[in-house]
Structure formats: C-alpha cells, structure tokens
Amino acid sequence: MTSIETQVLQPYKYGFTTDIDADIVPPGLSEDVIRLISTKKGEPEWMLEWRLKAYRHWLTMIEPTWANVKYGPIDYQAISYYAAPKQLPRLDSLDQVDPKLLETFDKLGIPIAEQKRLAGVAVDAVFDSVSVATTFRAELAKYGVIFCPMSEAIREHPELVRQYLGSVVPTNDNFFAALNSAVFTDGSFAFIPKGVRCPLELSTYFRINASSTGQFERTLIVAEEGSHVSYLEGCSAPTRDENQLHAAVVELVALDNAQIKYSTIQNWYPGDAEGKGGIYNFVTKRGACRGMNSKISWTQVETGSAITWKYPGCLLQGDGSIGEFYSVAVTNHRQQADTGTKMIHIGKNTKSTIVSKGISAGHGQNTYRGLVKIMKGAEGARNYSQCDSMLIGSECGAHTFPYIDVRNSTAIMEHEASTSKIGEDQIFYCKQRGLSAEDAVSMIVNGFCKEVFKELPMEFAVEAQNLLGISLEGSVG
Amino acid sequence: MTAKPPMLEIRDLHASVEGNEILRGVSLTVRTGEVHAIMGPNGSGKSTLAQVLAGHPAYMVTAGSVHYDGKDLLDMDPEERAREGVFLAFQYPVSIRGITNSYFLRSAVNAIRKHKGLPELDPLDFLQVLEDKLKAIGWDDSFMNRAVNEGFSGGEKKRNEILQLAVLEPRLAILDETDSGLDIDALKTVAEAVNRLRGPDRSFVVVTHYQRLLNYIVPDYVHVLAEGRIVKSGGKELALALEEKGYDWLKPASVGTAA
Numbered sequence: 001m002t003s004i005e006t007q008v009l010q011p012y013k014y015g016f017t018t019d020i021d022a023d024i025v026p027p028g029l030s031e032d033v034i035r036l037i038s039t040k041k042g043e044p045e046w047m048l049e050w051r052l053k054a055y056r057h058w059l060t061m062i063e064p065t066w067a068n069v070k071y072g073p074i075d076y077q078a079i080s081y082y083a084a085p086k087q088l089p090r091l092d093s094l095d096q097v098d099p100k101l102l103e104t105f106d107k108l109g110i111p112i113a114e115q116k117r118l119a120g121v122a123v124d125a126v127f128d129s130v131s132v133a134t135t136f137r138a139e140l141a142k143y144g145v146i147f148c149p150m151s152e153a154i155r156e157h158p159e160l161v162r163q164y165l166g167s168v169v170p171t172n173d174n175f176f177a178a179l180n181s182a183v184f185t186d187g188s189f190a191f192i193p194k195g196v197r198c199p200l201e202l203s204t205y206f207r208i209n210a211s212s213t214g215q216f217e218r219t220l221i222v223a224e225e226g227s228h229v230s231y232l233e234g235c236s237a238p239t240r241d242e243n244q245l246h247a248a249v250v251e252l253v254a255l256d257n258a259q260i261k262y263s264t265i266q267n268w269y270p271g272d273a274e275g276k277g278g279i280y281n282f283v284t285k286r287g288a289c290r291g292m293n294s295k296i297s298w299t300q301v302e303t304g305s306a307i308t309w310k311y312p313g314c315l316l317q318g319d320g321s322i323g324e325f326y327s328v329a330v331t332n333h334r335q336q337a338d339t340g341t342k343m344i345h346i347g348k349n350t351k352s353t354i355v356s357k358g359i360s361a362g363h364g365q366n367t368y369r370g371l372v373k374i375m376k377g378a379e380g381a382r383n384y385s386q387c388d389s390m391l392i393g394s395e396c397g398a399h400t401f402p403y404i405d406v407r408n409s410t411a412i413m414e415h416e417a418s419t420s421k422i423g424e425d426q427i428f429y430c431k432q433r434g435l436s437a438e439d440a441v442s443m444i445v446n447g448f449c450k451e452v453f454k455e456l457p458m459e460f461a462v463e464a465q466n467l468l469g470i471s472l473e474g475s476v477g
Numbered sequence: 478m479t480a481k482p483p484m485l486e487i488r489d490l491h492a493s494v495e496g497n498e499i500l501r502g503v504s505l506t507v508r509t510g511e512v513h514a515i516m517g518p519n520g521s522g523k524s525t526l527a528q529v530l531a532g533h534p535a536y537m538v539t540a541g542s543v544h545y546d547g548k549d550l551l552d553m554d555p556e557e558r559a560r561e562g563v564f565l566a567f568q569y570p571v572s573i574r575g576i577t578n579s580y581f582l583r584s585a586v587n588a589i590r591k592h593k594g595l596p597e598l599d600p601l602d603f604l605q606v607l608e609d610k611l612k613a614i615g616w617d618d619s620f621m622n623r624a625v626n627e628g629f630s631g632g633e634k635k636r637n638e639i640l641q642l643a644v645l646e647p648r649l650a651i652l653d654e655t656d657s658g659l660d661i662d663a664l665k666t667v668a669e670a671v672n673r674l675r676g677p678d679r680s681f682v683v684v685t686h687y688q689r690l691l692n693y694i695v696p697d698y699v700h701v702l703a704e705g706r707i708v709k710s711g712g713k714e715l716a717l718a719l720e721e722k723g724y725d726w727l728k729p730a731s732v733g734t735a736a
Contacts, residue, residue, distance in 0.1 A: 420574075424534060429571045432531050433585035433641065434559040434592070443584065447575030447624065 012269055012304075015239030018104045018209050022128065025082040027212060031055065034182055037082050041151045041185070044158060054171035054181030061175045067338040068367040068399055069307050071243070071280065079245060081183045083128040083210035101125075101132050108236060110205045121232070122147055124204045126217060129185035136200055145229075146191040147202050150218050153189035160191055164222050168251040168288045168315070176247040176309075177284040180216045184249065187217035192227040192258075201457055206235040206248075208268070208279070214245040221251070223258035225291060230261040230457055236304070239269055241277045243306060248283045256291030256318065261299070263456055264312075268304035273362070275334025278306025285312035286342075289321035289350075297324040298341065299455045306335060311369065313342030316350035316378075323352040326452040331364025331396070340370035340401075345378040345411070354385040357449050360396035367399040374411040382412045389419040390448050392441075420448075481508040484649055484680050485530075485550075490541035491705075492529045498539070499525040501705035507649070512681040514691055514716060517702035518724045523684045524568060526702065527653040530682070531565040532558055545649065559585075560592035564647030566638035568654040572626035578637065579607065579621040582644055589645060610643045614670040631658035639670050650674070651682045656690035668693030688720035701727050 025036060034055055038048040063074070085098060097112075105112050105125050112125050112133045122136035124147065131149030140147050146157060154161050171181040188204040208215050223229050235246075246268060252260050262285075271278025281304075287296035298312040314323025325341035343352035358366040366389065374381045389398035400417055422444050430440030446453070485507040492500040499522045507513050517523050529536045530543065532555035543550040550558060573581065586606070587597040598606065611618055616636070626634050635655055642650050652671070656664055671694050675681070683694055691699070691713065699715040700707045701724070708727050709715065719727075 423571075426571045426573065428531075428533055428555060429567065430573075431555040432559050432565050432567075433581075433645065434556055434588035435584060436556055436588070439584065439588070443576055443581070444573055447573050450575035 012239060014108060014236035014267060015269060016107065017238040018100055020098065020100050020209070021086040022210050023082075023084045023086050024080050024210055024213065027080045028077050029079070029081060029183065033081055037183060037185060040082065040084075041154070043151070043154055046158075046162065047154050050166070050171070051182050054178050055183075057172045058175070058178035058182055061172075061178055063175050067309050068365070068369070068401075069309065069336040069338050071307055071336075074245060074280070076179075078212070080210070080213040081216070082185055083213040084130040085127055085132065097133055101127060104207065104209070105205065108205065108207065110234070121201045121203050124149060124188045124202075126186050126188075126204060126206045128208060128210050128213060128215065131186045131188070140198075140200065143196050143199055144193040145196060145198055146189065148189055150184070150187040150189045150220065153220075157189070157191070160222065161189070161220070164220055164251070164253055165218075166251075168253060168286050169249050169284050174284060176282040177249050180218060180247050180249045180284070183214075184216045184218035187219040187248070189219070190221040190229065190231065192221075192223045192229045194224040195226045196224075197227065198229040201230050201232055203232040203234070206233070208236075208244060208246065209238060211240055211242065211244075214247065216246075217248045219248070219250040221260060221262070222253045223255065223260050223294075225256045225258060228259045231263070232457060233262070233264045234267070235265075236267045236269070239272075239277065243271075243278060243280055245280045245282070246305075248285075250283070250285040250312075252287035252296055254287065254289050254291060254294035254296050254321075257293050258291060259295045259297075260287060261297045261457070262287070262312075264298075264300040264302075266300065266302045266304055266308070270304045270333060270335050271306040273333045275306065275363075278335070279304065281305035281308045281310060283310040285310065286315065287313070287323070288315045288317060289323060289347075290317050291321070292318040292347075293320040293322075294318050295322040295324070297326070297455070299326040299452065300328070300339075301452070301456070302327070302329040302337060302339060305337070308335075308337040308339050310339045311342050311371075313344065313371075314352065315344050315346065316352065316381075317346045318350075319347040320349050321347055322350070324455075325352075325354045325356070326455045327356045328359070328449045328452045329357070329366055329368075330359045331361070331366045333362045333364065335362075336365045336367075338367040338369055340368045342371040343373070343383060345372075345374045345381040345383070348378060349380040350378055351381070352383045354383070354387075355451050356385075356387045357452055358387070358389045358398050359392065359445060359448070360389070360398050361392035363395045365397045365399070367401065369401045369403075371403040371405070372413065373405040374408050374413075376407045378408050378411070380410050381408065383414065385413075385415045386451075387415075387417045388448065389417075390445070391419065391421045481510055483507065483544075484509045484546060485682070486542075486544040488542045490526075490529070490543060491539045492525060492536050493539055494525065494536050499536075499705055500529065502541070503702070503705070503707055505700065505707060507680050507682060509648075509680055510677045511698065512675065512683065512694065512696045514683045514685060514696035514699045515702055516685060516688070516699060516716065516719060519686065521702045522705040523686075523702050524653055527565060527651050527682070527684050530651055531555060531563065556588070560589050562648035564642055564645055564650045566635075566642055566650065566652045566655050568657060570626050570634045570638055572624065572629070574624055574627055576625050577622050578625050579603070581625045582607070582641060585641070585645060607644065610640070614640070614643050614673050616640065616670065632660070632663040635659060635663070635667055636670075639667055639674075643670065643674055648678065649680050649682070651684070653684045654686060655683070656685055656687060664690065665693060688716045691716045703727055
C-alpha cells in the first residue's frame with residue numbers, strides 16, 4: 001500500500017454501540033408485521049391501507065440488478081422491521097429522553113440537550129425506527145413552520161401528509177421504494193408555509209443501533225409558494241460483521257418560486273477492509289419542482305455504506321424551474337457506490353446542473369449513473385453535467401454512465417468528464433513544502449471536491465471536514 | 478569566506494532509480510552563504526542529485542552520506558527536510574486543482590512555523606507577509622488566487638517556485654533547471670528575484686544545463702557533473718569555459734558518451 005492510501009483509509013470513528021433496552025419486532029415481513037408497526041405508531045386506518053397496498057405491490061416486484069454493484073442475496077425475512085428504544089411516551093420536554101440517547105447523539109457531535117444545541121440548526125434525532133427528539137420546534141412554530149417526526153405528522157397533520165406523501169415517489173416506483181412504503185417507521189416531516197424563509201437550518205440525524213434490523217425512514221418536505229428552506233441530513237451506524245439494510249425514501253415538493261436545498265452527509269458503516277459488514281444504502285430521493293421558477297438543490301457527500309444505490313433527482317415540472325445535483329462519493333476498501341442523479345425536464349426553460357466527484361481508493365468501485373431527460377414540451381431546456389473521477393492507488397475503479405434522452409431540439413446540453421490520479425509526485429511536491437502526507441492528500445482531495453463543498457451550508461461543511469479528514473479552509477465561502 | 482561552517486556535506490553519494498545507478502560517488506561541500514552551480518550534460522545526474530537531496534521516494538540511496546547542518550539528511554523524511562530549511566525549486570512543478578496558491582503557501586508556511594515552535598499565521602497575517610515578500614522581489618500578486626500551477630505558463634510556474642522560495646525562507650535552496658523553458662526576459666526576472674534572496678545565511682545549489690543562467694545568478698563555485706560524478710570544479714570562469722568548449726573534453730574517457 002502506498003503512503004497515499006494509508007492516509008485515506010482511516011478507521012471508522014462512529015462504530016460504537018449504545019447499550020439500551022429496545023422494543024424489537026422479531027425478524028420477518030408479512031401483513032401482520034405491517035399492521036403491528038402501524039399500531040405501534042398509532043396510525044389512522046388510511047395509512048395502514050396505504051402501507052398494505054405498497055406491500056402487496058412489492059410482493060410482485062423483483063429486486064433490481066442493473067446497478068454496477070455486487071452483493072449476495074438479501075433475506076427479507078431475516079430482517080427486523082421495527083426497533084425502538086424503550087422509553088416514556090414522547091413528550092415536549094427533553095428531560096424525558098433517556099440520558100443514554102442524549103449521550104449517544106452527543107458522541108456523534110449532534111447535541112440535542114437544551115444547553116448544548118447547535119446554534120441555528122433545528123435537529124430531529126432518529127434512533128433506529130423512531131424519532132427521539134426534535135429541537136427548536138416552538139421557535140419554528142412561530143413562523144408557521146412544521147418540523148416533526150413523520151409518525152407524528154401522520155397523526156397531527158393528516159391532510160398535508162395525505163396530499164403529498166407518495167406524490168413524488170409513488171409506492172410502486174421501484175422495489176426499494178415499495179418496501180419502504182410498506183414498512184417505513186420514522187423520518188422527518190417539514191412544511192414551510194407560503195412566503196416564509198425558514199429561520200433555521202432543519203436537520204435530521206439518523207442513527208442505526210440495533211443489530212439485525214433495517215432502517216426504513218421516510219422524509220417529506222413541502223415548500224409552499226415563495227418559501228425557502230435548507231435541510232441537512234446525517235447518518236451513522238455501529239461497526240458490525242453483518243450487512244444492514246437501509247432503504248429510505250425522501251420526497252421534496254417545491255411550489256411556485258419556492259426553494260429547497262437538501263444536503264446529505266452519508267456516513268453509514270462502510271464495512272471493514274476485507275468488505276465484511278457495512279450498510280446497504282438503497283435509497284430513493286426525488287424532488288418535484290412543481291411550481292414556476294422553483295428550485296431544488298441536492299448536495300451529497302457519501303463516504304459510508306458498503307453499497308450505495310442512490311440517484312437523487314428532480315422533476316422539473318414548473319416553467320423556469322431549476323434542479324441541481326452536487327455530489328462527492330468516496331469508496332474505500334471494498335465499498336461500492338452506484339450513484340448519480342435524474343433530471344427530468346418537463347416545463348419550459350428549465351435548467352439543471354450536475355457536478356459529480358467520485359473518489360476511489362483501496363479496492364473501491366465508484367460508478368456515476370445519471371439521466372438527463374428533456375421531454376417534448378420542455379422548450380429551451382438547458383443542462384450542464386460535469387463528472388470527475390479521482391483514483392487513489394491501482395486496485396480501485398471509476399465508471400461513468402451518463403444517459404441523455406432529448407426529445408426537444410431547442411435543448412442545450414453540455415457534458416464534461418475527467419479522470420485523474422493522485423500521484424506520488426503531487427504528494428512529494430507538497431511534502432517538499434513541509435506538509436505531511438496526510439495534509440497533502442487532504443489538500444488534493446479537498447481541491448478536487450471544492451465545487452461541491454462550497455454548496456454545503458457552513459454547519460455541514462464542518463461535519464464534512466471531520467468525515468473526510470479534509471481541511472475545508474480556503475475552499476468554503 | 479571559507480571560515481564559514483559547512484551547511485551541506487555530500488560524501489561519495491551513490492543513488493539509483495529503478496535499479497539504474499545514476500549517481501556514482503558525488504562529493505560536495507557547500508558552506509553557509511555560498512552559491513554553487515552544478516552543470517553537466519543531459520543524463521549526467523544533475524536533477525537526480527537535486528531530487529535525492531529533497532528526498533524523492535523514487536530514488537534509492539545505495540551508498541554515501543549527506544549531512545545538513547551536521548545532521549544526517551538522508552535519515553529525514555522529505556517534509557522534515559523542508560521544515561528544517563531545505564527547499565527544492567522543481568523543474569516540473571505539479572498543479573493542484575481547486576487549491577489557491579495563497580492557501581497552499583500559507584499551509585506550507587504554517588507547517589514550517591509549527592515545526593519551529595512559532596504560532597501559525599492566520600489569513601490576514603499571512604497576507605501581510607506575502608505582500609512584503611512580493612515587494613521584496615518586485616512582483617505583483619496576480620497569481621496568488623489562482624489554483625496552484627493550474628493552467629500556468631512555463632514561466633509562471635518557475636516564477637511561482639521562486640515566490641515560494643521567497644516566502645518559505647529556506648536556508649538551503651536547490652534550483653533544478655529553473656532556467657529551462659524561460660525566454661530571456663523571464664530568465665532575467667527570475668534571476669533578479671533569486672539575487673535579491675541571496676544572503677550570508679542562505680546557500681544555493683543551482684542546477685543548470687546552460688551557462689546562460691549563470692550570467693545573471695553569478696555562482697561562487699561551478700561543478701561539472703558527468704556520468705554521476707563531479708569531474709571538474711572551479712570558480713565562475715569554469716562556466717564560461719564550458720560555454721565555449723562544451724562538455725565533451727571533461728568526460729571520463731573510460732565511460733564513453735553520455736546518453
């Protein structure tokens with residue numbers, strides 16, 4: 001192994017387990033299990049029906065195999081679909097939260113206790129299948145902003161949930177989305193009313209803790225006319241030999257002139273150097289720019305998971321709407337990532353921008369897969385795509401599959417791609433100026449990812465820095 | 478002048494790359510404040526000597542010793558050598574995408590300051606240092622906010638190396654063919670900056686193929702390297718003799734023509 005590789009292949013720092021009494025449903029999936037989840041959540045009948053419909057459809061579906069990833073068969077009957085720490089019913093005061101949970105999130109750098117909260121960020125903390133705390137809710141309510149766990153939204157705001165849930169990612173959209181629709185447990189719901197610029201960054205932190213469980217969260221964000229919101233998502237899991245399934249669905253809806261900025265730092269346990277263990281991250285994320293001149297921007301920094309299968313996309317329905325996708329995907333060890341985006345141009349004068357940075361090290365395999373589709377009525381659509389790959393070492397791989405489907409001749413499409421390798425010469429140059437090999441690699445990788453990092457909100461830029469071991473100084477802002 | 482202590486002492490240095498021996502017993506003493514020129518034909522080992530002194534991992538030292546300020550230089554990591562004041566102006570500087578020159582330089586300055594137990598400079602302090610240095614060598618700051626060497630012309634890259642030299646204030650500066658690829662105006666600009674950086678506490682090893690550079694950076698000593706050995710040493714007039722007669726008359730007859 002070269003000096004560069006040793007620098008990049010750092011051990012996973014979030015692999016601890018919290019010892020806590022949990023209410024875990026035995027492994028297995030059936031209509032009864034779905035009924036049980038629905039009952040535990042205190043859901044109305046319509047929600048249960050929605051789940052069952054999704055489940056029945058899922059039974060007819062086949063797991064997709066087209067992705068450029070390899071893994072053994074998943075036994076869906078061996079997974080437990082619900083795990084929740086035993087605690088008092090959720091109350092407004094955090095005094096009721098088990099101190100072990102507060103401690104867990106503290107350790108992850110996501111303090112949720114009153115006195116330690118992150119300034120300017122409202123956090124919904126999800127532990128296995130349930131949300132354990134949501135901060136700053138009263139402050140947000142003053143602006144009419146709703147930010148709460150999904151299970152609560154189903155009970156408290158059924159009219160909003162019924163209107164929007166599944167409207168961007170239908171229950172039968174794909175295998176994993178159908179599974180999620182049947183068994184999803186928690187996640188976040190955010191609603192920004194007309195004309196409101198959300199005063200805080202909204203954030204959800206997902207933590208998997210229990211073993212042999214899957215995490216199936218569901219997030220829905222609705223931005224009404226003229227509203228703005230920036231949402232951050234983070235995640236991690238303990239170090240385990242087994243593979244754990246994480247199949248989430250995220251739906252975003254932006255009405256006229258609304259803007260949603262969705263940022264993700266994905267740091268699920270990636271498995272060990274030999275590829276043992278790690279999270280299977282099979283996620284469907286989609287935003288609908290439903291209104292005129294609306295804008296949805298996805299920024300993701302993917303460093304974790306054994307396998308990532310994820311294509312956050314935008315349906316550009318409103319005339320003049322804008323979709324953006326900025327991505328850094330890192331694959332080390334035996335990690336595999338097949339990730340990219342889908343930009344579907346439907347409205348007139350719609351614009352999309354794609355900037356993808358793939359970094360492969362060790363035996364990592366990194367695939368960019370992106371679709372840009374210009375529909376017949378999308379007069380004057382524009383797309384700019386840039387896909388850059390960086391290789392560290394000689395055993396890793398980078399692959400690019402751009403799909404372009406243009407049905408309107410007025411479209412303007414640009415695509416750029418590059419592949420580069422961190423060389424010993426680059427490292428030596430930095431060392432000759434007094435920098436350590438570690439700082440040299442950080443600097444080179446940081447420079448490579450700069451266009452994506454500058455899209456991250458400040459609060460998250462720091463987290464990205466911690467995750468990649470990268471100094472962001474000079475590249476942010 | 479010879480009363481000064483030796484800063485760099487190279488003794489019978491042998492080095493190879495990918496199994497080929499390039500340096501075959503180089504000995505050289507550079508005292509504090511002296512400027513030594515290393516000349517020689519292509520393939521004589523000039524650049525190898527520069528790379529070995531800086532610690533490039535591709536070169537294997539097979540015999541001999543190098544002492545810098547009395548310390549075993551070969552025992553030090555490249556970054557440690559740099560922090561101790563050994564600077565190499567590269568013949569082919571690499572580019573680093575997305576990292577500005579000023580950020581890169583500040584990181585380097587701070588790595589060196591940290592090594593010396595000095596507090597790190599924040600961006601504002603550094604800007605002041607940078608301005609002073611630029612003024613000292615008579616240059617503007619036009620490329621400080623561009624990415625390191627990215628899209629730089631050959632001349633800009635060489636200038637950038639000298640600027641780094643000015644800011645990092647090494648005790649021993651090794652210039653590896655800094656004149657290559659420069660037109661006469663650029664050469665003069667670079668040489669003038671180097672001359673301003675000369676001082677009683679700083680030594681230079683100037684590696685060059687052509688005598689031209691030495692018209693502007695006048696050395697104290699000139700050494701001719703051929704077939705991996707120093708075959709002739711002298712004062713600055715030796716460079717002029719080489720200009721006139723070429724290198725062939727100095728080559729060890731037994732080894733034949735250099736590649």
